[in-house]
Amino acid sequence: MSNSSLTLAQLEQKNAFTRRHIGPGEEEIQAMLATVGADSLDDLMAQTVPAAIQLDKPIEVGEGETEVDALAALKAVAGKNKINRSFIGMGYYDTHVPNVILRNVLENPGWYTAYTPYQPEIAQGRLEAILNFQQVTIDLTGLELASASLLDEATAAAEAMTLAKRVSKNKKSSLFFVADDVHPQTLDVVQTRAEMFGFGIVTGPAEQAADHDVFGALLQYPTSTGEVKDISAVIAAVQAKKGIVAVAADLMSLVMLKSPGELGADVALGSAQRFGVPMGYGGPHAAFFATRDSYKRSLPGRIIGVSKDTRGRPALRMALQTREQHIRREKANSNICTAQVLLANMASFYAVYHGPKGLKTIANRIHRFADILATGLKQKGVDLKHNTWFDTLTVLTDNKADVLENAYAKGMNLRADIDGAVGISLDETTNRKDIQALFDVLLGEGHGLSVETLDAEVTTQGSQSIPAELVRTSDILTHEVFNQYHSETEMLRYIKSLEDKDLALNHSMISLGSCTMKLNATAEMIPVTWAEFGQIHPFAPVDQAQGYQEMIGELSDWLINITGYDALSMQPNSGAQGEYAGLLAIQRYHESRGEGHRNVCLIPSSAHGTNPASAQMVSLKVVVVACDKNGNVDVEDFRKKAAEVGNNLACAMITYPSTHGVYEETIRELCDIVHEHGGQVYLDGANMNAQVGVTSPGFIGSDVSHLNLHKTFCIPHGGGGPGMGPIGVKSHLAPFLPNHKVVNVETAGDNCGAVSAAPWGSASILPISYMYIKMMGSAGLRKATEVAILNANYVAKSLEGHYPVLYKGRNGRVAHECIIDLRPLKEASGVTEMDIAKRLNDYGFHAPTMSFPVAGTLMIEPTESEAKYELDRFVEAMISIREEIGKVESGEWDATDNPLHNAPHTLADICDNDWNRSYDRQVAAYPVPSVARNKFWPSVNRIDDVYGDRNLMCSCPAIESYVEE
Ligand SMILES: *Cc1c(COP(=O)(O)O)cnc(C)c1O
Numbered sequence: 001m002s003n004s005s006l007t008l009a010q011l012e013q014k015n016a017f018t019r020r021h022i023g024p025g026e027e028e029i030q031a032m033l034a035t036v037g038a039d040s041l042d043d044l045m046a047q048t049v050p051a052a053i054q055l056d057k058p059i060e061v062g063e064g065e066t067e068v069d070a071l072a073a074l075k076a077v078a079g080k081n082k083i084n085r086s087f088i089g090m091g092y093y094d095t096h097v098p099n100v101i102l103r104n105v106l107e108n109p110g111w112y113t114a115y116t117p118y119q120p121e122i123a124q125g126r127l128e129a130i131l132n133f134q135q136v137t138i139d140l141t142g143l144e145l146a147s148a149s150l151l152d153e154a155t156a157a158a159e160a161m162t163l164a165k166r167v168s169k170n171k172k173s174s175l176f177f178v179a180d181d182v183h184p185q186t187l188d189v190v191q192t193r194a195e196m197f198g199f200g201i202v203t204g205p206a207e208q209a210a211d212h213d214v215f216g217a218l219l220q221y222p223t224s225t226g227e228v229k230d231i232s233a234v235i236a237a238v239q240a241k242k243g244i245v246a247v248a249a250d251l252m253s254l255v256m257l258k259s260p261g262e263l264g265a266d267v268a269l270g271s272a273q274r275f276g277v278p279m280g281y282g283g284p285h286a287a288f289f290a291t292r293d294s295y296k297r298s299l300p301g302r303i304i305g306v307s308k309d310t311r312g313r314p315a316l317r318m319a320l321q322t323r324e325q326h327i328r329r330e331k332a333n334s335n336i337c338t339a340q341v342l343l344a345n346m347a348s349f350y351a352v353y354h355g356p357k358g359l360k361t362i363a364n365r366i367h368r369f370a371d372i373l374a375t376g377l378k379q380k381g382v383d384l385k386h387n388t389w390f391d392t393l394t395v396l397t398d399n400k401a402d403v404l405e406n407a408y409a410k411g412m413n414l415r416a417d418i419d420g421a422v423g424i425s426l427d428e429t430t431n432r433k434d435i436q437a438l439f440d441v442l443l444g445e446g447h448g449l450s451v452e453t454l455d456a457e458v459t460t461q462g463s464q465s466i467p468a469e470l471v472r473t474s475d476i477l478t479h480e481v482f483n484q485y486h487s488e489t490e491m492l493r494y495i496k497s498l499e500d501k502d503l504a505l506n507h508s509m510i511s512l513g514s515c516t517m518k519l520n521a522t523a524e525m526i527p528v529t530w531a532e533f534g535q536i537h538p539f540a541p542v543d544q545a546q547g548y549q550e551m552i553g554e555l556s557d558w559l560i561n562i563t564g565y566d567a568l569s570m571q572p573n574s575g576a577q578g579e580y581a582g583l584l585a586i587q588r589y590h591e592s593r594g595e596g597h598r599n600v601c602l603i604p605s606s607a608h609g610t611n612p613a614s615a616q617m618v619s620l621k622v623v624v625v626a627c628d629k630n631g632n633v634d635v636e637d638f639r640k641k642a643a644e645v646g647n648n649l650a651c652a653m654i655t656y657p658s659t660h661g662v663y664e665e666t667i668r669e670l671c672d673i674v675h676e677h678g679g680q681v682y683l684d685g686a687n688m689n690a691q692v693g694v695t696s697p698g699f700i701g702s703d704v705s706h707l708n709l710h711k712t713f714c715i716p717h718g719g720g721g722p723g724m725g726p727i728g729v730k731s732h733l734a735p736f737l738p739n740h741k742v743v744n745v746e747t748a749g750d751n752c753g754a755v756s757a758a759p760w761g762s763a764s765i766l767p768i769s770y771m772y773i774k775m776m777g778s779a780g781l782r783k784a785t786e787v788a789i790l791n792a793n794y795v796a797k798s799l800e801g802h803y804p805v806l807y808k809g810r811n812g813r814v815a816h817e818c819i820i821d822l823r824p825l826k827e828a829s830g831v832t833e834m835d836i837a838k839r840l841n842d843y844g845f846h847a848p849t850m851s852f853p854v855a856g857t858l859m860i861e862p863t864e865s866e867a868k869y870e871l872d873r874f875v876e877a878m879i880s881i882r883e884e885i886g887k888v889e890s891g892e893w894d895a896t897d898n899p900l901h902n903a904p905h906t907l908a909d910i911c912d913n914d915w916n917r918s919y920d921r922q923v924a925a926y927p928v929p930s931v932a933r934n935k936f937w938p939s940v941n942r943i944d945d946v947y948g949d950r951n952l953m954c955s956c957p958a959i960e961s962y963v964e965e
Pocket residue numbers: 336337338514515574575576577608610611655659684686687708723725
């Protein structure tokens with residue numbers, strides 16, 4: 001049909017976003033269908049998805065809109081947010097995102113589309129940026145060891161509590177003390193966490209911490225209401241009774257204040273948000289976490305460490321991974337999987353950009369404004385709650401309501417939740433006009449105060465608002481990296497030099513099974529950095545966040561429709577947090593029915609490590625169910641174990657399609673078995689990419705699921721976070737969804753505590769999923785699922801003559817991912833899955849998921865976004881590698897002097913005048929001609945994991961150590 005005979009609607013349809021999101025065009029789809037042996041996508045679906053679970057009616061999320069229309073519509077929604085000047089504080093502060101970081105990191109796919117650095121040889125850039133984050137944390141907290149980021153301050157505090165329980169020598173106690181001047185949302189999250197562990201929480205003035213027999217205590221420094229007080233005596237007193245003390249601290253204040261480490265704290269934690277990351281209505285932001293070196297094995301989350309590569313050069317990697325959930329499952333330190341890497345990188349770049357001098361200038365300026373404000377108010381007879389402060393004043397007032405109204409009328413938000421007072425927190429963006437306006441609000445106009453006059457007074461008097469003994473004297477950020485890149489040109493090049501070391505989706509396909517590395521479209525990303533979404537405080541009055549509320553409401557409705565559930569919570573800010581929130585809802589539901597004794601969770605052996613780690617967080621006992629040789633949950637074993645557990649069955653956690661990449665025919669039966677015993681079904685929604693528009697958890701018979709919006713719904717992985725893990729539930733669980741003590745969430749349960757610091761989690765990345773659904777529409781989303789399945793089957797079919805495909809479902813089909821078995825090859829040739837993964841780097845690819853869910857395998861998930869061209873390149877690489885393995889197997893190549901064993905190859909290898917390998921350089925670096933088109937050079941050789949863990953070093957090495965030997 002020629003274009004001239006098409007209607008307007010048909011012409012518009014031709015340029016639909018669906019065509020951009022889905023990799024293969026119609027002709028490619030036909031060619032691939034022919035390869036896999038299906039007549040049409042419908043035919044492929046009929047062959048692959050069990051008929052019993054296919055939806056009987058389409059999902060309803062509207063028609064797909066163009067990028068232009070969808071952006072315009074969302075812009076109008078965003079416009080309903082009212083941007084007030086924020087003085088609320090409570091852990092969230094306005095900040096200037098340095099533009100060089102905004103454009104070259106936050107808005108740059110080289111940074112935001114990368115995955116967690118499990119393949120460190122092609123991830124040295126972000127590993128260095130995270131190591132810098134750890135160094136910032138170590139320097140500012142004064143502790144020895146820092147982690148690579150946690151989800152938010154409140155959950156970091158909860159992690160500190162569990163670390164305290166693990167390491168405290170006061171083994172008999174199950175009481176944890178929380179000072180009454182910590183941020184209320186932190187107390188809320190800690191309380192929720194404690195309840196399920198069976199810990200008691202005692203609160204009271206910080207000074208009374210040691211009056212109780214506790215295994216640990218949490219203090220805030222400066223306090224939530226702004227006081228700067230010496231907590232060293234109370235820390236020592238708690239420690240004298242074998243308690244562990246965690247201090248939630250404000251990163252900016254630590255530039256000027258004596259560090260928690262110097263005050264004796266065992267743990268320091270907090271949010272790095274104000275280091276150049278927008279408030280975003282609650283997130284995403286990176287939490288920092290530091291502790292003593294002796295607690296390194298108890299630290300939650302990831303740590304980046306320095307090791308060396310085969311050339312003996314320093315090289316970075318994730319250290320001590322044996323503490324983590326993917327290895328230790330229910331015995332792991334935490335369930336943290338996705339964290340906040342992109343935001344940690346931003347904060348670390350902020351520190352690199354400003355350096356110690358710049359940060360001191362910023363902190364001093366904030367503090368000076370606080371002094372000026374306080375001095376002026378006191379001159380006018382206004383009472384302040386405290387005599388000390390860094391940036392936060394709590395102003396006592398008899399007419400709080402009027403003051404707040406007055407402030408709102410002038411476009412200003414003050415902290416409103418303190419009896420008889422308002423809170424005012426200043427930040428980097430505060431200026432003279434703000435202070436003048438604050439005087440007007442608090443004193444009424446005509447007060448006669450002048451910022452300039454007060455500034456002069458404070459300068460002559462000297463500031464007395466930080467007690468002399470708490471003034472920081474130790475150096476910060478002395479490492480070269482924080483003292484080198486202060487011109488924008490240098491900064492730009494530093495960021496770019498790190499970016500160039502990393503392989504992200506803007507280079508080639510990343511076929512990580514279970515991770516769904518699909519397109520993160522630019523039109524989806526653009527709204528994230530709109531001021532209307534960035535500059536809203538999470539505790540701003542809800543009437544100022546109508547744009548957010550509308551967007552969240554609409555997105556929730558769509559997700560409810562897509563999942564077949566009745567209600568949804570946006571609070572969990574990662575998939576694993578969703579698991580925790582879902583299990584919490586299940587346990588609260590059982591309790592509400594007088595069945596609180598139910599304490600067992602059935603989990604198939606193929607489950608993701610976060611499942612058992614999350615079950616442990618609600619004190620569930622994990623019973624592992626076997627899988628059969630086809631990768632399916634063994635129904636008989638499942639039935640038997642469920643019967644054995646009987647009345648104690650709380651729930652089962654099942655991933656669907658299974659992590660083995662097949663649609664189990666028996667899923668409905670599994671759900672029925674659980675329900676017959678009075679249990680609930682938690683369906684892990686990480687594999688929703690194989691369900692959207694085709695089937696749904698609610699339809700299958702599950703009670704609750706999390707969605708990984710950073711997998712199925714296009715939020716980029718950010719190099720290891722952010723993510724969002726909202727949970728959908730059936731109506732009977734809706735009353736048990738997490739609420740929030742500071743901001744009531746109308747769709748949540750009445751008396752349910754929070755699981756995250758912010759009421760709607762990492763709200764500012766929700767526009768990404770919103771845009772995706774709006775642009776795809778119902779039909780586009782279903783088609784995405786179909787093509788994801790086609791792509792996986794195409795790869796499986798193309799590889800099956802070369803590598804055994806481990807599990808298949810009905811008609812020999814896989815779902816949206818496939819596992820290839822490398823064990824027979826390893827047996828025959830000695831070539832390991834690690835060799836193959838690293839060799840793929842030489843071909844310009846990131847390795848698929850290695851050894852999960854089965855050791856010695858690769859799990860490939862191409863997603864719908866990869867075109868046939870890219871799939872063919874990947875297949876070509878895999879087949880070429882198979883031929884190389886053949887040469888090792890046959891003895892043509894030496895067992896160790898071969899390109900697989902020595903992979904990956906760096907430019908330094910190829911340029912080495914002493915090149916003396918038995919294969920030539922062309923084979924090493926350009927093994928197939930297509931590599932030349934866009935050669936990617938791994939920046940280091942294979943990294944020694946064992947050395948790195950034995951010689952643990954998690955801070956920045958001196959630059960000299962990088963100089964060539
Ligand atoms: C990714 C994943 C999770 C965990 O999600 P996070 O967002 O990383 O916490 C859980 N289960 C499965 C099957 C997954 O693939």
